Amino acid sequence: MTKVEYTDVTKKYGDELAIEDINLTVDDGEFAILLGPSGCGKTTTLRCLAGLTEPSGGTIEMDGFDVTDVHPKNRNAAMVFQNFALYPHMTVRENIGYPLRVHGTDKETRKERVKEVAETLEIPELLDRDIDNLSGGQQQRVALGRAIIRRPSVFLMDEPLANLDAKLKMSMRSRIKVLQRDLGITTLYVTHDQEEAMSLGDKLVVMNDANIQQIGSPDEVYHEPVNRFVAGFIGSPAMNFIDVTIDDEGVVRATRADEDFAYRLEPDIADRYSDYDEFVLGVRPQYFTVNTEPVDNAIRGEVEVTEPQGDEQIIDIIVGDEDGESVDLTVVAPSTVAAHRGDDVWLTVDDTLVHGFDQQSGDRIG
């Protein structure tokens, strides 16, 4: 059982910072997801723990022992890669048993453990098959088997589902979740897919630009994002960001649409922004209500595109003068709302759910 602790871990390639001052604790048995756009430093963070990349600064501890300079073989961390990295000329049995063979485990024990692992992953019937004629999902299970057979202290997974089709991804996702919980192994899992991250982890570590932006539960990062980056990265479709001014009556006006986008906030909500004349208003597409008739205190816009999604639809709406300045909004509405291209609609907002962000720093201000 293992607790992992990164302290001020930095990795530089020449002048480029791949990760900068990473401070992160993953508790014993915890499932942590590193999430962020391509190139933000997720894989580097994982590789530093595996010992495959040497940090330029900082320390990594496993259960209180500094492992920063410990050889990868002696860290007892098992890594699963996106491309599975299986040995094509070996059978499933040989692939799963390989880490034990390398460690000199006797044949009898090896046989037993391979059987045990294959049963856990529900693939005993595949043991004598060649890797080449397995499906992607089956190969993924073999890769997981090879990783868990040594009973590692830490499980490291780098986009392990990236090469699977959407349906298989869903079923492997829940399999990994159950497996991690049953084995109770401390796990760090890298993905750039926010939906996958939200559904899998206890702890989300949102990264951007070599830095950790926020660490929190899926609920926290969704409902209480610390800054504009996190707010925009988490949630689908992405949050709308609107540059607004605010007056003494609590009316916000979009700077690109002025009176066409004027909305009176409830006094206690407006109070949050009392120190600001201008800020960035953040509204998730789900927090608008689309009215097809005029209503009081509403933002009038014109429907540009509708995308049916079954019970819901995504509607792109333009507010303001089409020839002059305007604001584009993305809104999610029930499919029963009759909105068509060119129609006028009136939007109201659940303003208890809006966020405000500082225009310069991007920090959330309410």
Ligand code: ATP
């Ligand atoms: P992706 O999701 O695309 O895999 P990532 O978030 O995992 O991205 P990293 O692979 O950790 O990001 O890379 C972080 C930065 O470090 C990138 O700018 C990358 O180009 C750089 N980098 C990573 N490995 C090396 C290397 N071996 N040599 C030089 N630069 C590297």
